[in-house]
Amino acid sequence: EAVRLFVITKMQWIKDKREVLINRERQTERQYVAGENHYFLGQRYRLKVQDTTSAPSVVPQGKTYLVLSIREGASVERKAEAMKDWYRKELKALLPSLIEKWEKILDVSVKHWDVKQMKTLWGSCNHSTARVLFNLELAKKPVQCIEYVVAHELTHIRIRLHNDEFIALLDEHLPTWQMLKDQLNEFIV
Numbered sequence: 001e002a003v004r005l006f007v008i009t010k011m012q013w014i015k016d017k018r019e020v021l022i023n024r025e026r027q028t029e030r031q032y033v034a035g036e037n038h039y040f041l042g043q044r045y046r047l048k049v050q051d052t053t054s055a056p057s058v059v060p061q062g063k064t065y066l067v068l069s070i071r072e073g074a075s076v077e078r079k080a081e082a083m084k085d086w087y088r089k090e091l092k093a094l095l096p097s098l099i100e101k102w103e104k105i106l107d108v109s110v111k112h113w114d115v116k117q118m119k120t121l122w123g124s125c126n127h128s129t130a131r132v133l134f135n136l137e138l139a140k141k142p143v144q145c146i147e148y149v150v151a152h153e154l155t156h157i158r159i160r161l162h163n164d165e166f167i168a169l170l171d172e173h174l175p176t177w178q179m180l181k182d183q184l185n186e187f188i189v
Contacts (some may be wrong), residue, residue, distance in 0.1 A: 032079035036067055040090070042142030049079075056082035081122035084117070091115050094143070097132060098150040105173050108157040122184065123149045125156035132157075141184055167179035 007014070027160040030036065034083055036047045052069040056078075059067045070082055092115055111130040118124075118135040125132045132153045138146050151174045159166040170177045 006040065030076075030080065032068065032076055032083065038083070039140040040066065040087075040147070041094075041139070056085075058083060058086035059097070060107070061148075064154055084136060088115050088136055091134065091139040091146075094146065095150065098147050099132075099154070102147075102151050102154045106151075106154050106158055108154055110154065123153040125153040127156055127160040130157050145180055145184040147176065148184060151177065152181075 006103050018089065023110060024054060030038070030158060032047065032049065034049050038045050038062065040045050043063060045060065046064060048065050048067045050067060051072040052070050053131070054069075054072070056068070056070040056074075059069070068079060068082060068148070070079055074082075092107065093120055095113065100112060109130060110132055113132040113137050115138075116133050117137075118133070121135060123132065125135045134146075134153070138149060151170065155166060155169050172179070
């Protein structure tokens with residue numbers, strides 16, 4: 001009965017949030033063909049696809065193109081896998097300096113971190129083991145948004161819940177965190 005009453009009191013909020021999610025602009029399904037738009041660190045790139053007989057690779061070409069080199073006739077799934085491998089490598093290269101920076105600021109120590117494809121979270125932190133996971137999709141987001149997620153997750157090492165103390169700590173060390181959170185969630189990729 002208590003749960004039913006709680007849901008009733010939150011019904012308008014639930015309807016509003018559902019409407020926002022339904023109407024959110026979404027990226028079309030990727031086919032990994034020449035001319036398609038892909039994002040990296042918040043920058044939009046056009047995809048060039050070229051044939052290769054060696055291992056698949058992705059290389060930025062200036063600030064305009066991402067060049068996907070892959071075997072002729074590769075499936076959409078294989079092209080997607082090659083892109084994900086590249087995004088993972090790039091994100092794993094970027095994260096250590098951000099983690100180190102925020103470990104010092106927050107006086108915490110990350111025991112282990114990794115990058116994983118996640119459907120609903122930008123990151124997660126196990127407070128008791130100091131293990132942190134970051135969503136692979138962050139590689140597409142602006143660096144300042146990635147830094148916000150790092151700061152957020154590392155703050156959880158100190159404070160498990162999203163309580164007033166948690167918010168105060170983020171406010172103190174990253175005053176723009178709410179703007180960055182909004183930017184992260186609104187950025188279409």
